[in-house]
Structures are given as C-alpha cells and as structure tokens.
C-alpha cells in the first residue's frame with residue numbers, strides 16, 4: 617500500500633514541475649501595434665555594411681560604460697552583432713547571456729563566436745514570454761531593436777525586473793517614433809512617451825537618456841526605488857487600442 621502511494625506520488629511529480637503554459641501572444645499593447653518577429657532568414661540585414669553609419673553602434677556601446685566582470689544579457693541578440701563586441705569588454709571573468717527565441721539566430725551567433733575564439737557567451741533559447749534568465753544575475757540587459765517585437769511585453773518586463781541585480785540596468789534602444797525622417801516602419805519604432813507608458817508601471821524608472829544616436833533612443837532604466845503612482849497603470853494613449861490583442865515571424869525588411 618505504502619509502495620503504491622509512493623509510486624503515485626513519484627508519477628505525479630513531473631506534472632507539478634511542468635513549465636507554465638505560454639499565455640496567448642498579443643498584437644497590440646497600450647496603444648502600440650506589436651511588430652512581427654524578424655525572421656532568422658533575414659539575419660544578413662543585421663550585418664549590413666551601413667549599419668554602423670546608421671546606428672553609430674560604437675557610440676551606443678561606449679555609453680553603456682561596461683565593466684570587466686559584468687554579466688550582460690543581450691536580449692533578442694539575433695546573430696550577435698552586439699554580443700560579440702561586448703564579450704571582449706566584460707573579459708574572462710564576465711559573461712554574455714545571449715537570448716533569442718529563434719534557434720538559428722543562436723546557431724549563427726555561436727558559429728561567429730567560435731570563429732573568433734570567444735568562449736564567454738552563453739546562448740539561451742528563450743520563450744516568447746520568458747527569457748529564462750537566472751534571478752538577480754544581470755548587471756545590464758541590452759535590448760537593441762527588440763522590445764517592440766515582444767509578443768508578451770508584460771511577462772518579459774516582469775522577467776527582466778527579476779533578472780536584474782539590485783543596481784542593474786536595462787539599456788533600451790529603439791528607433792525614434794517622434795522622427796518621421798527615420799526610414800523605419802512605424803511598428804518598428806517607439807516614442808519616449810510610449811516607453812514610459814509601458815516600463816514605468818512595471819516597476820522601472822528612467823535613470824538616464826542619451827539622445828546622441830543618429831536614429832535611435834537610448835534609454836537606461838533601473839528598478840524603481842518607489843512603487844509606481846497608482847494612476848501610472850491607467851495612463852492611456854490617445855485613441856488607445858485595447859491593451860491586449862492576441863499575434864507570427866516576418867522576414868520583411870524594416871524599411
């Protein structure tokens with residue numbers, strides 16, 4: 617009898633530990649249309665010759681003030697444009713947690729790192745709603761041209777908040793929606809106002825803004841020292857769409 621009980625208990629354990637089911641993806645969030653995921657077949661675009669000129673990535677990276685020994689998450693790392701650069705800056709004692717939801721992107725990054733003899737990049741296959749980061753592990757989470765694609769912004773914001781060290785910081789890079797001369801499709805851009813509308817109620821505060829990139833915002837967010845104002849949760853965009861509307865990857869170029 618006891619043996620049977622023990623067996624039943626053991627058989628039920630996997631169910632207890634089963635992963636949380638993925639909530640439905642959204643197509644809209646707080647008045648913003650969520651962009652489709654950039655498909656890995658378009659990954660060459662991320663390595664285009666004029667990217668440096670368009671984005672001044674060298675300046676963006678220097679604004680991050682990266683220290684040797686840091687753990688940095690490159691969330692939505694793609695084929696590793698930024699992961700490879702940052703891996704040298706954190707040195708042997710630091711590491712890069714390179715997260716993406718598309719395994720072929722991670723494979724391309726892995727091959728590029730191997731070709732350069734880099735071994736401090738750990739690739740992580742994230743889920744749409746969960747970057748699968750260790751708790752309180754990151755000095756910095758970098759999102760370049762990614763956040764606007766997240767189909768589960770609320771769950772991802774919560775997960776980033778948890779994954780940051782107490783003094784950790786998020787560096788959010790998004791094409792400027794306020795600037796009509798930036799030749800990127802509207803759903804792949806974000807305004808500062810929209811960023812505030814989504815990030816502040818999630819327990820973040822803006823620590824610093826750098827406005828010197830050619831086309832993008834660079835906004836630093838840390839864990840808020842005080843709880844968000846009650847009405848921060850209610851701030852709506854003019855003519856706001858329902859805050860949640862259920863979403864697929866696209867290989868279409870962004871311009």
Ligand SMILES: C[S@@+](CC[C@H](N)C(=O)[O-])C[C@H]1O[C@@H](n2cnc3c(N)ncnc32)[C@H](O)[C@@H]1O
Pocket residue numbers: 653654662691692693694695696697698715716717718721742743744745747759760761762765766767
């Ligand atoms: C436009 S690419 C940018 C890649 C890289 N950050 C760069 O600047 O070169 C966006 C990347 O975000 C990834 N992505 C989209 N949703 C994601 C999610 N929920 N978690 C992790 N990565 C995601 C896509 O698979 C794609 O590789």
